[in-house]
Amino acid sequence: NMNMNMNMNMNVNMYSIFIATILLFSKVDMARSFSPISPAFASPVSFHRHPLTETSLFTVVVEKKDGVEIDFDKEEEISTANRSLDKVAVTGATGRTGILVVEELLSRGINVVGIVRNMDKAQKTFSRWMEEEVKDQNSPKLTLLKCDLGSESDLITASEGCDAAVWCATGFSDAPNVSFVQKATSLLRIVLSNASFANTIDSVGISALAKAFKSVNSEVQNNPKVVMLSSAGVTRPSWDDDKKEKFSGSSDIPIVRLNPFNILDIKADSEEKLRQSGVDYCIFRPTGLNDKWPSNSRPIFSQGDVGVGRISRQDVAKILVDCLTIPEANGKTFEAFTLQGYEPPPSINTALGRLRLDKEGLPSNEVLFATYTAMQQLLPGEKQDSAALAMGQTYEEFDEGRTGRLGDRGTEDAEGVAPNPTS
Numbered sequence: 313n314m315n316m317n318m319n320m321n322m323n324v325n326m327y328s329i330f331i332a333t334i335l336l337f338s339k340v341d342m343a344r345s346f347s348p349i350s351p352a353f354a355s356p357v358s359f360h361r362h363p364l365t366e367t368s369l370f371t372v373v374v375e376k377k378d379g380v381e382i383d384f385d386k387e388e389e390i391s392t393a394n395r396s397l398d399k400v401a402v403t404g405a406t407g408r409t410g411i412l413v414v415e416e417l418l419s420r421g422i423n424v425v426g427i428v429r430n431m432d433k434a435q436k437t438f439s440r441w442m443e444e445e446v447k448d449q450n451s452p453k454l455t456l457l458k459c460d461l462g463s464e465s466d467l468i469t470a471s472e473g474c475d476a477a478v479w480c481a482t483g484f485s486d487a488p489n490v491s492f493v494q495k496a497t498s499l500l501r502i503v504l505s506n507a508s509f510a511n512t513i514d515s516v517g518i519s520a521l522a523k524a525f526k527s528v529n530s531e532v533q534n535n536p537k538v539v540m541l542s543s544a545g546v547t548r549p550s551w552d553d554d555k556k557e558k559f560s561g562s563s564d565i566p567i568v569r570l571n572p573f574n575i576l577d578i579k580a581d582s583e584e585k586l587r588q589s590g591v592d593y594c595i596f597r598p599t600g601l602n603d604k605w606p607s608n609s610r611p612i613f614s615q616g617d618v619g620v621g622r623i624s625r626q627d628v629a630k631i632l633v634d635c636l637t638i639p640e641a642n643g644k645t646f647e648a649f650t651l652q653g654y655e656p657p658p659s660i661n662t663a664l665g666r667l668r669l670d671k672e673g674l675p676s677n678e679v680l681f682a683t684y685t686a687m688q689q690l691l692p693g694e695k696q697d698s699a700a701l702a703m704g705q706t707y708e709e710f711d712e713g714r715t716g717r718l719g720d721r722g723t724e725d726a727e728g729v730a731p732n733p734t735s
Contacts, residue, residue, distance in 0.1 A: 396535070397636060399423040401474040403461060403517060404481030406430065406437045409541060409601070412629035413478050414438070414454065420633065423453045427470050431458045461513035464520040471524045476636050479521060479540045481513055482575070514582035522589030534639040536594035538586065539632050543567075544597045544647045546580040547617045558681065561688050562618045566703035567600075570724065583645065587670055594635045595645040598628045609650035613663050616675050618684040620698045621649025621691060631660065640665040651690065 400417050404410040405426030417424045418441065428434040434456045435442070441454050459470040461481055471477055518540065525537035548556070548568045556563040568576065586593050599621045607626035612619075627650055635641040641664050650656075657663070668675065675683070691698055693707030701707070703724035705716025718724040 397422050397475050399425060399474045400636065401425045401427055401471040401477040401521075403427045403467075403477070403479050403521075404541075405456070406434050407480055407482075408603075409625045409628055410480035411437060412625055413480055413632055415441075416629045416633045417478075418452045418454060421452050424455070425470065425474055426454060426456045427459045427461070427467070428456055429458065429461065431456065434458075461517040464516055464523070467517055467520040468524040471521065474525075475528065476535070476537045476539070477521050477525060478632050478636070479518060479538065480632075481517060482579075512578050512582075514578050515585065518582045518586050519589065522586055522591040522593070526589065526591045534642055535592065535637055536635055536642050537592045538594075539635045539641075540583065540586055540593065540595045541628070541632060542579045542583055542595050542597045542645075543576065544599045544617060544619050546576045546583065546597065549576055550580070559618055559684055561691075561698045562620055562684065564699035565620060566701055566705075566721075566724065570703055587645075592642050594641040594643075596628075596632055596635065597645065597647040598623045598631075599647060599649040601625055601628065605650070606652050608656060609652055610654035610656045611648045611650050611660065611663070612687070612690065613646050613648045613660075613667065614683050614687065615644075615646050615667055616680040616683060617647060618680055619647035619649055619687055621687070623648060623650045627656075634660055635664075638664060640667075643669045643671065645670050649687075649690075652692075 400422055402410055402414050402417070402424055405414050405424075405428050410426075414424050414426055426434060426438070438454055438456065444451060457470045459466045461467060518538075521538050528537055545562070545565065545568045548563045549571055551559070551563055562568075571577070583595050586595065597617065597619075599619050600623070602622045603625060605622045605624045607624040609624070609627060611623070611627060611631060612621075631648065638661055640661050644664065644667050646664070646667050674680070688696065688698070691707065694711045696707070697710070698707075700721070701710055702716045702718065702721035704718030705714075705721075709716055716724075
């Protein structure tokens with residue numbers, strides 16, 4: 313009996329170990345399959361489909377190091393979050409940031425509707441993508457639609473069948489029935505007064521997208537349906553004098569000081585329309601866009617519109633696309649710059665989860681000032697004096713006493729950086 317009991321105990325123990333081993337490996341496999349790691353900030357060994365060469369979303373990656381080719385043959389599944397998005401509309405698809413957003417979406421296996429105003433430009437811009445699509449019928453599909461972004465009905469029609477949208481456009485209506493005099497008059501009225509922004513595509517288009525996606529059903533109900541690319545600084549022209557003085561490193565930077573064509577006021581007005589629309593949304597305000605700034609850098613998020621710094625358009629595009637599948641981004645407005653030399657986190661979910669919902673109001677003045685003083689220490693350059701820069705002058709040029717491309721501070725050619733309508 314004793315031997316029988318011992319054998320039974322051993323069998324039970326072995327069985328327990330066997331079950332535990334199965335569960336352990338199952339958990340590891342499940343954790344890997346359903347990892348929240350964001351494709352936007354993948355490791356240097358990326359399994360993303362290259363937008364112009366590869367033909368499957370995840371494929372063999374060949375890395376060359378010291379003249380030796382190393383093959384990383386690994387199959388990965390498209391994340392659960394991406395599978396919930398079949399098709400995304402992108403306005404301003406041929407703008408410098410819009411192009412990167414389109415490519416980022418396609419690289420994640422998501423079909424794209426590029427809403428443009430100049431079809432010839434769009435077809436040339438994405439010609440290599442279109443050729444790749446013909447070669448591989450399984451690749452994500454890019455559809456280009458010509459649309460007047462100043463027409464609510466046109467924009468709603470163009471976005472039909474899409475699960476979500478990314479707004480990357482800025483400018484004025486390009487409708488053929490609007491004369492040059494009407495466009496010029498509209499522009500002059502906006503320049504002279506910030507009281508009316510009714511004819512800007514931001515004002516009409518954002519409201520139209522919100523209307524179009526308010527009733528769209530999604531597999532993931534808490535994700536943003538409309539993600540808006542705005543700009544840091546949009547609220548600063550409206551700050552009172554005391555706040556401007558207290559946060560001078562944010563309020564006296566060139567884009568806020570000059571505010572060409574009231575572009576910041578236009579964006580602020582459009583942001584508020586989106587907040588009041590009732591659609592699930594997210595508003596991202598990047599700081600200074602700089603194509604020479606290293607991409608795949610660590611984003612530093614903040615709220616309250618006090619952020620100043622640099623960020624590459626590539627990282628902006630990744631954040632915009634990430635937000636489409638991050639519930640923590642829903643109902644929030646935030647700014648971001650990136651730190652050169654610091655790798656990005658595997659996911660921005662945690663960082664966005666710490667931010668306040670817009671309906672909760674702004675952080676207190678004490679929190680804002682603490683955020684501001686910390687972020688001023690993270691500025692590029694040696695002197696780190698953002699308020700002393702001229703429009704078009706880099707921090708490095710300022711450190712070296714060199715004049716920027718638009719002239720000395722106070723004499724800059726603001727029209728040289730005025731936003732052109734994006735297509």
